[in-house]
Amino acid sequence: MGFPKTRDDDPAPDLRPRPGRRAVLTRALGLTAVAGLGTVAAIGAAAEPAAAKDAKLTANQADWRFCTKCYGMFFRGYPTDGACPSGGGHDSAGYNFNLPHDIPETPTAQHNWRFCTKCYGMFFWGYPDNGRCPAGNAHAAAGYDFVLPHDIPDPPGSQRNWRFCPKCYGLYFYGYPTNGRCPAGNAHSVAGYDFVLPHL
Template identity: 60%
Template sequence: MGLENGHSGASSRRAFLGRAAGAGAGIIAVAAAGTLAGTSSATAAPTGAQGDQSNWRFCQKCYSMFFWGYPTDGVCPAGGAHSAQGYNFVLPHDVAETSTAQRNWRFCQKCYSMFFWGYPTDGVCPAGGAHSAQGFNFVLPHDISETPTRQRNWRFCQKCYAMFFWGYPTDGACASGGAHSAQGFNFALPHT
């Protein structure tokens, strides 16, 4: 089950160039959709957009799911920026909610984490205040089988509202202090 194929330490030139090319392609796609792009925040989803978005990663410091498609890596509750490890998750957005897929999962434009946007408040953001939703409305599968291209044990943290990995003896670092606290569904997220 582990988080495999990760990288750590300083990025190699090839990884940096590949990542820069991916970020550039994302900005071009957003511009083509008629939205404005910024380097420090995500952009709103085009009306009626449906599909999948890649570059969602596990942070080996805080255990949260974060977006790894910009030149910077957001704000990690464990300090500094998030640190990507493991699979490249490809998450569905703007599709119908079902009995095994929950909507209202959003990108936080301040910390780059995936958080639940279905309550009157928006949780606790490590960049300060509450999370700030931007972009697509993700519809994430839960309570289904794990496969070679789908990983279980992703959970909602009832303290900070972030999506975090619940498959280790510890539960990472929560923006509200201490470790994350799992609640609700067991999400099984698709990856490449």
């Protein structure tokens, strides 16, 4: 089966050059300072180089959704919905998450979260192996390096209780009495940070 054609918001975009971490941070800090200056901000935005505008446009990606069957986070930007450990494709519900990527890691934001091209799920890519994929064997990483906020107050437009499963390395919602379905067997296990994810 061929992989669906890519879109502009594809989690596995072509390998176009991306700005360095320092450039993205410098732009973000500069924009924050200018935002409070009213008219000056509008003038600065109009004069901003095209590369800086492109960096801001690709700083977040929407279409990340909760699966009602496995409780995992998956990308719903393709005609099909990947592979769910409960069988078939994922079933989406709830918020449309808009996740930050390719920005510097901080003490309250962890990088190395990736899109799996096989199951369309979000998984942690920071270990020598890649966990367990419901489509078989380990997850296959592609696309952006997502940087997920954790252990912070949940402001309006965000949801907490997203957790790492040490069995499959996936990101799943830990806000119900049960823990969904893990591709490594039975329910997900919980470990690590309490991720607080922004949504539209």
